[in-house]
Amino acid sequence: MEAKTKDLWVFIETNEDGTAKNVGIEMLTPGKELAGKQGGALVAVVIGCGADAAVKAASEYGADKVIVVDGPEYKEFTVEAFAKALASLAEKYGPATILLGATPDGRELAPVVACRLKTGLASDCTALGVCDDGSIEWTRPAYGGSIMEVLSCPEQRPQIGSIRPGAFKKGEPGEAKAEIIKEEIAAADVIRTQVLEVIKDMGGENVDLEGADIIVSGGRGVGGPEGFEPIRELAEVLGATVGASRAAVDAGWISHAHQVGQTGKIVGPKLYIACGISGAIQHLAGMTSSDVIIAINKDPDAPIFDVADYGIVGNLFEVLPVLTEEIKKARA
Numbered sequence: 001m002e003a004k005t006k007d008l009w010v011f012i013e014t015n016e017d018g019t020a021k022n023v024g025i026e027m028l029t030p031g032k033e034l035a036g037k038q039g040g041a042l043v044a045v046v047i048g049c050g051a052d053a054a055v056k057a058a059s060e061y062g063a064d065k066v067i068v069v070d071g072p073e074y075k076e077f078t079v080e081a082f083a084k085a086l087a088s089l090a091e092k093y094g095p096a097t098i099l100l101g102a103t104p105d106g107r108e109l110a111p112v113v114a115c116r117l118k119t120g121l122a123s124d125c126t127a128l129g130v131c132d133d134g135s136i137e138w139t140r141p142a143y144g145g146s147i148m149e150v151l152s153c154p155e156q157r158p159q160i161g162s163i164r165p166g167a168f169k170k171g172e173p174g175e176a177k178a179e180i181i182k183e184e185i186a187a188a189d190v191i192r193t194q195v196l197e198v199i200k201d202m203g204g205e206n207v208d209l210e211g212a213d214i215i216v217s218g219g220r221g222v223g224g225p226e227g228f229e230p231i232r233e234l235a236e237v238l239g240a241t242v243g244a245s246r247a248a249v250d251a252g253w254i255s256h257a258h259q260v261g262q263t264g265k266i267v268g269p270k271l272y273i274a275c276g277i278s279g280a281i282q283h284l285a286g287m288t289s290s291d292v293i294i295a296i297n298k299d300p301d302a303p304i305f306d307v308a309d310y311g312i313v314g315n316l317f318e319v320l321p322v323l324t325e326e327i328k329k330a331r332a
């Protein structure tokens with residue numbers, strides 16, 4: 001497909017209540033910079049039903065334009081309807097680039113849209129840049145996270161990529177100034193799946209690490225499942241979420257839902273406290289965008305101290321109870 005513009009599109013997924021999912025708002029941050037470098041506009045695309053809040057948020061977080069497709073057939077996500085809407089819009093407006101979230105819905109939607117538009121897809125990216133020829137430079141983990149792959153798509157347009165939630169930080173909201181463009185695309189006839197029931201929790205753990213402001217994480221240094229107790233106690237007084245390194249997860253001390261890192265979740269809290277975690281590159285890949293990092297480790301040469309803002313060299317089983325007690329006192 002020919003790109004008719006240099007515009008960069010960000011697909012904003014919506015929640016049931018019409019608000020925007022974090023990943024869409026996060027993508028507007030690199031989107032603004034890349035669109036600027038490429039000389040195009042930053043366009044948010046909202047497809048949903050009653051998604052006014054998402055449209056407003058996209059505008060407040062920097063979109064120059066918001067294209068909205070609103071209708072009852074978009075109340076629940078179906079790949080048939082959403083792919084029809086997004087591909088039709090892309091054919092009409094001809095963006096140079098489209099970013100989608102690498103969420104369960106985004107991972108289903110992105111390849112179908114790419115296929116309809118006869119272009120490629122860089123999936124599950126964690127960093128973005130611009131190549132010398134002006135194409136987007138997509139960085140993504142490959143071979144189970146053992147290498148980082150850098151891709152570009154010099155000829156085909158649009159360039160499409162899905163971006164991992166948490167890979168970028170939300171910007172600061174400002175005045176909503178975007179031009180709002182309403183489009184009507186009927187898609188009820190293409191929907192082949194019918195949502196009979198939505199079961200929210202299948203009994204698995206729902207750990208919102210990506211949305212957490214404070215995370216207290218434990219690694220192999222906690223020594224066993226019971227070693228997470230002082231971590232949980234500190235997390236409780238701080239109102240924090242508990243994270244973990246892969247070593248602790250692989251040992252079966254805590255579930256995978258808590259894993260931070262390249263093959264876990266990418267997080268960007270205001271405060272990240274790493275306890276008994278050495279700081280392997282695959283762990284750092286998931287947490288170095290935290291605002292403030294505190295490391296507690298008994299080895300003064302542990303690499304985690306290279307990225308920490310504050311380091312405590314000591315035994316976590318001595319340090320954590322004191323820290324928890326002092327915070328309790330300060331809060332009282």
Ligand SMILES: Cc1cc2nc3c(=O)[nH]c(=O)nc-3n(C[C@H](O)[C@H](O)[C@H](O)COP(=O)(O)OP(=O)(O)OC[C@H]3O[C@@H](n4cnc5c(N)ncnc54)[C@H](O)[C@@H]3O)c2cc1C
Pocket residue numbers: 143144145146218219220221222244245246247248259260261262263264265275276277278279280281282283286296297298299302314315316317
């Ligand atoms: C393809 C691939 C993907 C991966 N993905 C991930 C990922 O997503 N996330 C991830 O975390 N890892 C990942 N890993 C694993 C990673 O390479 C490391 O093995 C892992 O992060 C190590 O975890 P750790 O720091 O808890 O353990 P270790 O490296 O064993 O470190 C334990 C630390 O605890 C300290 N310690 C021990 N006892 C105490 C104590 N009482 N008090 C204080 N400190 C103490 C030690 O000094 C040491 O620094 C991946 C690896 C591969 C190959």
